Amino acid sequence: MKRRDFVQYLCPSMAVLTLANACVQADEPVMVLSTSEIQEFERVSTKYNDEGYFQEGNQVFVNLSNPAYSKLGNNLGYVNILDAGVLLLRTDEKTLKAFSNCCPHQGIRGAWDLVNGRFRCDNHGNSYNVNEVNVVSCSSNSVSGGLQRFQVLAYQNYLKITKG
Ligand code: FES
Known part of the structure:
Protein backbone atom coordinates (compact mmCIF):
# COMPACT_ATOMS: atom_id res chain seq x y z
CA MET A 1 0.00 0.00 0.00
CA CYS A 102 -6.90 23.80 -10.31
CA CYS A 103 -9.14 22.86 -13.20
CA PRO A 104 -7.15 21.11 -15.96
CA HIS A 105 -9.16 23.04 -18.53
CA GLN A 106 -8.58 26.72 -17.81
CA GLY A 107 -7.44 26.78 -14.20
CA ILE A 108 -10.59 27.83 -12.35
CA ARG A 109 -10.35 26.72 -8.71
CA GLY A 110 -13.69 27.39 -7.14
CA ALA A 111 -16.37 25.78 -9.30
CA TRP A 112 -16.21 22.12 -8.26
CA ASP A 113 -19.09 19.73 -7.72
CA LEU A 114 -18.81 15.99 -7.15
CA VAL A 115 -21.06 14.20 -9.63
CA ASN A 116 -21.12 10.41 -9.97
CA GLY A 117 -17.77 10.11 -8.25
CA ARG A 118 -16.03 12.66 -10.49
CA PHE A 119 -15.25 16.30 -9.91
CA ARG A 120 -17.09 18.51 -12.37
CA CYS A 121 -15.96 22.07 -12.93
CA ASP A 122 -19.06 24.14 -13.42
CA ASN A 123 -17.20 26.81 -15.36
CA HIS A 124 -17.53 24.81 -18.60
CA GLY A 125 -18.92 21.52 -17.30
CA ASN A 126 -15.89 19.27 -17.81
CA SER A 127 -15.46 16.34 -15.40
CA TYR A 128 -12.27 14.75 -14.08
CA ASN A 129 -11.67 11.42 -12.38
CA VAL A 130 -10.19 10.91 -8.91
CA ASN A 131 -8.53 7.60 -9.74
CA GLU A 132 -5.26 8.97 -11.16
CA VAL A 133 -6.16 7.73 -14.63
CA ASN A 134 -4.69 9.91 -17.39
CA VAL A 135 -3.80 12.68 -14.94
CA VAL A 136 -3.84 16.08 -16.58
CA SER A 137 -2.14 19.26 -15.41
CA CYS A 138 -3.57 22.46 -14.09
CA SER A 139 -4.79 24.79 -16.85
CA SER A 140 -3.55 22.52 -19.65
CA ASN A 141 -6.69 22.97 -21.75
CA SER A 142 -7.65 19.35 -20.99
CA VAL A 143 -11.36 18.59 -21.05
CA SER A 144 -11.04 15.08 -19.54
CA GLY A 145 -8.64 12.93 -17.54
CA GLY A 146 -7.78 12.83 -13.85
CA LEU A 147 -7.05 15.48 -11.27
CA GLN A 148 -3.53 15.71 -9.91
CA ARG A 149 -3.33 13.98 -6.57
CA PHE A 150 -1.27 15.06 -3.57
CA GLN A 151 0.31 13.02 -0.80
S1 FES B 1 -12.26 26.06 -16.47
FE1 FES B 1 -12.99 24.22 -15.61
S2 FES B 1 -14.18 23.34 -17.18
FE2 FES B 1 -13.34 25.12 -18.09
Missing part, protein backbone atom coordinates in the same frame (compact mmCIF):
# COMPACT_ATOMS: atom_id res chain seq x y z
CA LYS A 2 1.35 3.42 -0.93
CA ARG A 3 1.63 5.84 1.95
CA ARG A 4 -0.56 8.36 0.23
CA ASP A 5 -3.30 5.81 -0.29
CA PHE A 6 -3.86 5.55 3.37
CA VAL A 7 -5.00 7.99 6.00
CA GLN A 8 -4.93 6.55 9.46
CA TYR A 9 -6.88 7.63 12.48
CA LEU A 10 -5.15 6.09 15.44
CA CYS A 11 -8.06 6.21 17.85
CA PRO A 12 -11.59 7.61 17.79
CA SER A 13 -11.02 9.58 20.96
CA MET A 14 -8.21 11.43 19.21
CA ALA A 15 -10.21 12.11 16.07
CA VAL A 16 -12.94 14.55 15.31
CA LEU A 17 -16.21 13.14 16.52
CA THR A 18 -17.70 13.18 13.06
CA LEU A 19 -14.74 11.11 11.89
CA ALA A 20 -14.81 8.71 14.80
CA ASN A 21 -16.01 5.79 12.71
CA ALA A 22 -12.92 6.21 10.57
CA CYS A 23 -10.75 4.56 13.22
CA VAL A 24 -8.49 1.88 11.82
CA GLN A 25 -9.15 -1.62 13.08
CA ALA A 26 -6.33 -3.53 14.72
CA ASP A 27 -5.99 -6.04 11.91
CA GLU A 28 -5.50 -3.40 9.25
CA PRO A 29 -2.13 -2.16 8.08
CA VAL A 30 -0.59 0.42 10.36
CA MET A 31 1.41 3.30 9.02
CA VAL A 32 3.92 4.58 11.54
CA LEU A 33 5.05 8.17 11.29
CA SER A 34 8.66 8.96 11.97
CA THR A 35 9.64 11.07 14.96
CA SER A 36 10.51 13.98 12.67
CA GLU A 37 7.11 13.76 10.96
CA ILE A 38 5.34 13.89 14.32
CA GLN A 39 7.53 16.79 15.43
CA GLU A 40 6.57 18.66 12.28
CA PHE A 41 2.88 18.32 13.13
CA GLU A 42 3.60 19.54 16.65
CA ARG A 43 5.68 22.48 15.38
CA VAL A 44 2.73 23.92 13.45
CA SER A 45 0.06 23.10 16.02
CA THR A 46 -0.55 26.75 16.96
CA LYS A 47 -0.43 28.12 13.45
CA TYR A 48 -3.80 27.11 12.01
CA ASN A 49 -5.97 29.95 10.74
CA ASP A 50 -9.69 30.43 11.34
CA GLU A 51 -10.41 28.16 8.38
CA GLY A 52 -8.44 25.38 10.05
CA TYR A 53 -5.39 25.18 7.84
CA PHE A 54 -1.83 26.43 7.68
CA GLN A 55 0.20 26.66 4.51
CA GLU A 56 3.97 26.61 4.41
CA GLY A 57 5.71 26.32 1.06
CA ASN A 58 4.20 23.40 -0.83
CA GLN A 59 2.74 21.90 2.34
CA VAL A 60 -0.75 22.42 3.71
CA PHE A 61 -1.58 21.34 7.26
CA VAL A 62 -5.26 20.82 8.06
CA ASN A 63 -6.96 20.62 11.45
CA LEU A 64 -9.92 18.31 10.86
CA SER A 65 -11.54 19.39 14.12
CA ASN A 66 -12.36 22.75 12.52
CA PRO A 67 -16.06 22.86 11.54
CA ALA A 68 -15.03 23.74 8.00
CA TYR A 69 -14.22 20.05 7.49
CA SER A 70 -17.32 18.48 8.96
CA LYS A 71 -18.45 17.33 5.50
CA LEU A 72 -15.47 14.99 5.42
CA GLY A 73 -17.20 12.84 8.02
CA ASN A 74 -19.45 11.51 5.26
CA ASN A 75 -18.41 9.19 2.46
CA LEU A 76 -17.88 11.27 -0.70
CA GLY A 77 -17.91 14.43 1.38
CA TYR A 78 -15.49 16.98 0.02
CA VAL A 79 -14.04 20.38 0.90
CA ASN A 80 -12.34 22.82 -1.42
CA ILE A 81 -9.63 24.72 0.47
CA LEU A 82 -9.68 27.36 -2.18
CA ASP A 83 -6.70 29.53 -1.30
CA ALA A 84 -4.52 26.54 -0.43
CA GLY A 85 -5.18 24.92 -3.82
CA VAL A 86 -6.49 21.66 -2.36
CA LEU A 87 -9.63 19.58 -2.84
CA LEU A 88 -10.14 17.06 -0.02
CA LEU A 89 -12.37 14.05 -0.66
CA ARG A 90 -13.42 11.18 1.57
CA THR A 91 -13.52 8.05 -0.58
CA ASP A 92 -14.32 5.54 2.16
CA GLU A 93 -14.49 5.50 5.91
CA LYS A 94 -10.72 5.25 6.30
CA THR A 95 -9.44 7.32 3.41
CA LEU A 96 -9.14 10.99 2.63
CA LYS A 97 -7.57 11.96 -0.66
CA ALA A 98 -6.21 15.34 -1.68
CA PHE A 99 -6.20 16.76 -5.20
CA SER A 100 -5.24 19.97 -6.89
CA ASN A 101 -8.24 22.27 -7.10
CA VAL A 152 -1.53 13.02 2.53
CA LEU A 153 -0.15 12.12 5.95
CA ALA A 154 -2.34 11.98 9.05
CA TYR A 155 -1.48 12.46 12.70
CA GLN A 156 -4.28 12.40 15.25
CA ASN A 157 -6.87 14.72 13.70
CA TYR A 158 -4.40 16.63 11.55
CA LEU A 159 -3.37 16.18 7.94
CA LYS A 160 -0.26 17.22 6.09
CA ILE A 161 -0.74 17.57 2.36
CA THR A 162 2.29 17.89 0.13
CA LYS A 163 1.50 19.59 -3.16
CA GLY A 164 3.31 18.77 -6.34
